[in-house]
Structure formats: structure tokens, C-alpha cells
Amino acid sequence: MKTKERITATALQLFNDQGYNTITTRHIAAEMNISPGNLHYHFKHSEDIVKAIFSELIIEMDEMMNKLYETKAKTLESLYHFTFHTYEIFYSYRFLFLNFVDILKKIPEIEVLYEKINMERKIEFQSIFSDFQKNKIFQDNIPDFIIENLSTQIFIIADNWISYNSLTLKLPKEEAIQHYSLIQMNLFYPLLSVEQQELYQLNYIQ
Structure with a gap:
């Protein structure tokens, strides 16, 4: 692993474990046993x-989205796996979501990128939802305004579940990912066909 990659990996671990606002570049350098000057050579x-x-997070999510987007025979199971693995990825970058508003205010480039990603994701989700209707996973007669707002609802839940968990249930990693990914899946239940609702109750209702 190159020094630059080691820096981001170490920083991610420290930010996640000890808090974004308490870790400085000196802490990161000390954890790596390198000089601050060496670190600042790579990151000022x-x-x-x-x-x-944040760019690493986006790359991982792009891979997940593309995999679902390119899956021709989309199923309820593929939707669940996408949701579950998304939550696994988000937990790996949890400091970002625990400090999201502060980070967006402090780093305008991330805010601009986040807005761009939101717009792109909405278009991708619209296509994915359309495929779910074609594959008889979703109902055919879902009102347009429901489908149009569904991606926004997904963003609201996905971007905030980590903060919510830290303030309420305080579930450990595995339990939290399982619990909150199912909460997001429940969002899709009213949109499923009757047959798929039966499958959902059989496989995902605890």
C-alpha cells in the first residue's frame, strides 16, 4: 500500500473511532509513525x-449502483442486497455521516460533489424503479409523484441512520446494519406486487 493510501486508511480509522473533530494531521502522522512533514507532502x-x-466512498457506491443498474433480472433479493451492502459501506465511512453538515459547510468541494451525486442518483434510481415495474416486482400503477419522491426518501434514511442510531438504540455494527437496512426496505413494501409482498413477509419480516 502506498503512503498516500496508508494515510487515508489510517485517517478513516481514527476519524471513525475517535471522532472527526478530535483528530488532526499530527495524530494521523503519529499513528503511522511518520513525520508530519511526510504526511503534508501528500496532503497539505x-x-x-x-x-x-469521500472520493473513495463515491467509488465504492458507484460500483454498487452500476452492479444493480446493469442487472437485467432485478429481483426483491437484488434490491435487499444492494440496500444491505450500501449500509455496510456507509458504516465503514460513518464519521462522514455523523459530521455531514459540518463537513459540507467546511469543505465546499464536497458539498458541490454531493449535490451532483444526488442529481445523478435520482436519474439512476428512476431507471431502476422502472425495471422493477417491468419485472413485476413493483406494482404497475404506482403514482408518478410516489416514484419521483422515492429516491429522496432513500437519501434521507440512508444519510441519517448512523446519526439516529448513535442517539437512540446505539446498536453495534452488525445489528445496526441489519436493523436499519430493513427499515429502508420497508419503504418499498407498499410498492411491491401482491406476490412480492408475500415473499417480503416470508423472508424479511422479523
Whole structure:
């Protein structure tokens, strides 16, 4: 692993474990047993490290989205796996979501990128939802305004479940991912065909 990659990996671990606002570049350098000057050769400021970490998150999510997008025979199971693995990825970058508003205000480049991603994801989700209707997973007669707002509802839940968990149930990693991914899946239940609702109750209702 190259030094630059080691820096982002170490920073991610420290941000997740000890809190974004308590970790500086000196902490990261000390954890790696390198000089601050060596670290600053690769990243001038901590904000640059956060931007690199955010880019890594986007790359992982792009791969997940493309996999679902390109799956021709989309099923209820593929929707569940996408949701579950999305929550696994988000938990791996949990400091971003626990400090999301502060980070967006502090680093305008991330805010601009986040807005761009939101627009792109909405278009991708619209196509995916259409495929679910074609495959008889979703009902045919879902009102347009429901489908149009569904991606926004997904963003609201996905972007905030980690903060909500830290304030309420405080579930450990595995339990939290399972619990909140199913909460998001429940969002789709009213849209499923009768047959798929039966499958959902059989396989996902605890």
C-alpha cells in the first residue's frame, strides 16, 4: 500500500473511532509513525484527506449502483442486497455521516460533489424503479409523484441512520446494519406486487 493510501486508511480509522473533530494531521502522522512533514507532502490539510476519503466512498457506491443498474433480472433479493451492502459501506465511512453538515459547510468541494451525486442518483434510481415495474416486482400503477419522491426518501434514511442510531438504540455494527437496512426496505413494501409482498413477509419480516 502506498503512503498516500496508508494515510487515508489510517485517517478513516481514527476519524471513525475517535471522532472527526478530535483528530488532526499530527495524530494521523503519529499513528503511522511518520513525520508530519511526510504526511503534508501528500496532503497539505486535513480537509484534503477528507476529500480523498469521500472520493473513495463515491467509488465504492458507484460500483454498487452500476452492479444493480446493469442487472437485467432485478429481483426483491437484488434490491435487499444492494440496500444491505450500501449500509455496510456507509458504516465503514460513518464519521462522514455523523459530521455531514459540518463537513459540507467546511469543505465546499464536497458539498458541490454531493449535490451532483444526488442529481445523478435520482436519474439512476428512476431507471431502476422502472425495471422493477417491468419485472413485476413493483406494482404497475404506482403514482408518478410516489416514484419521483422515492429516491429522496432513500437519501434521507440512508444519510441519517448512523446519526439516529448513535442517539437512540446505539446498536453495534452488525445489528445496526441489519436493523436499519430493513427499515429502508420497508419503504418499498407498499410498492411491491401482491406476490412480492408475500415473499417480503416470508423472508424479511422479523
